[in-house]
Amino acid sequence: MSRALRVAQGSDREKTAERLLNSSADKFYDPEVDIDWNAPLQDGMYYAPDHRISLYGTELWDQLTPGQRIELGKHEVASIASNGIWFEVLLMQMLLKEVYRIDPTTRHAQYALTEIADECRHSTMFARAIEKVGAPAYGPPPILHKLGRLLPVIGYGPALYGSILIAEEILDRIQRESMADEKVQPLVRMVNRIHVLEEARHVTFARQEVVRGMANLRKWELPYQRLLISIVAFAITRSLINPRVYQAVGLDPKHAAEVALKNPHHQETLRWSGERIMKFLDEAGLVGAPGTRWWKASFLLP
Ligand SMILES: [Fe+2]
Ligand SMILES: [Fe+2]
Numbered sequence: 001m002s003r004a005l006r007v008a009q010g011s012d013r014e015k016t017a018e019r020l021l022n023s024s025a026d027k028f029y030d031p032e033v034d035i036d037w038n039a040p041l042q043d044g045m046y047y048a049p050d051h052r053i054s055l056y057g058t059e060l061w062d063q064l065t066p067g068q069r070i071e072l073g074k075h076e077v078a079s080i081a082s083n084g085i086w087f088e089v090l091l092m093q094m095l096l097k098e099v100y101r102i103d104p105t106t107r108h109a110q111y112a113l114t115e116i117a118d119e120c121r122h123s124t125m126f127a128r129a130i131e132k133v134g135a136p137a138y139g140p141p142p143i144l145h146k147l148g149r150l151l152p153v154i155g156y157g158p159a160l161y162g163s164i165l166i167a168e169e170i171l172d173r174i175q176r177e178s179m180a181d182e183k184v185q186p187l188v189r190m191v192n193r194i195h196v197l198e199e200a201r202h203v204t205f206a207r208q209e210v211v212r213g214m215a216n217l218r219k220w221e222l223p224y225q226r227l228l229i230s231i232v233a234f235a236i237t238r239s240l241i242n243p244r245v246y247q248a249v250g251l252d253p254k255h256a257a258e259v260a261l262k263n264p265h266h267q268e269t270l271r272w273s274g275e276r277i278m279k280f281l282d283e284a285g286l287v288g289a290p291g292t293r294w295w296k297a298s299f300l301l302p
Helices: 003-026 059-063 066-101 107-133 142-148 157-179 186-216 219-239 243-249 253-262 264-273 275-284 292-297
Strands: none
Touching: 003 107, 003 186, 059 253, 066 107, 066 142, 066 157, 066 186, 066 219, 066 243, 107 186, 142 219, 157 186, 157 219, 157 264, 157 275, 186 275, 219 292, 243 253, 253 264, 264 275
């Protein structure tokens, strides 16, 4: 790439960071004070829309009472939130590494610090919400929890920012729908609303980094980048619903998880949740061989 192009990209990067910093100063939430944590949960209200629950439409679903369906929804929401914390903690590590490397007087570094501060508040908010609804902080399955440690070490470039985007945009789609649903618990809707509003900036930031990273990529790096992001996408979609959630309604976790994985409704939910980000990643050139098998297994690609 020519020096002139690099300078132009650098100044675009600073401009975006400046705009995002202004927006962050203007609009942000403090969940400690903006959420009424003492308000009681509403009896009979949902935690997630029925059609987004992993067993919806299966025979196992038909056997559940209305109360059990609400209970399963609660545990699935808690599982997703606890995995949200997992992703955010990894993301904070990656952003801190970026800040360690670069000039802290750049707007880019300052925005990265601001995003870390946002994610700190989000993870605390998710943790409190899980505690409030009375579910365990399931997190990812143990093997993925171990492998997750590798990501900040082996990840770099557009695949890394692309991976962050997958987690952020999948969550965004699920939370947007839920925050607009009047049958969902007010606490859950408020948590989702706060997260959606603040994540919009993170998405802008990461998308720009993907585009920039792809332009700077050397040809031989592309297969690694494509493979890495497809494996992370697989890990993200597989971790969202921890099989232990099914125990909360008396189902065998292994069997129920198998049923959910084969459930066309659940597969469609995953595809729908990734629809927007997949279009972007595909256009950026990050979707393709040698990662195709992983994308398909993640249900993000048909
Ligand atoms: Fe977040
Ligand atoms: Fe984020």
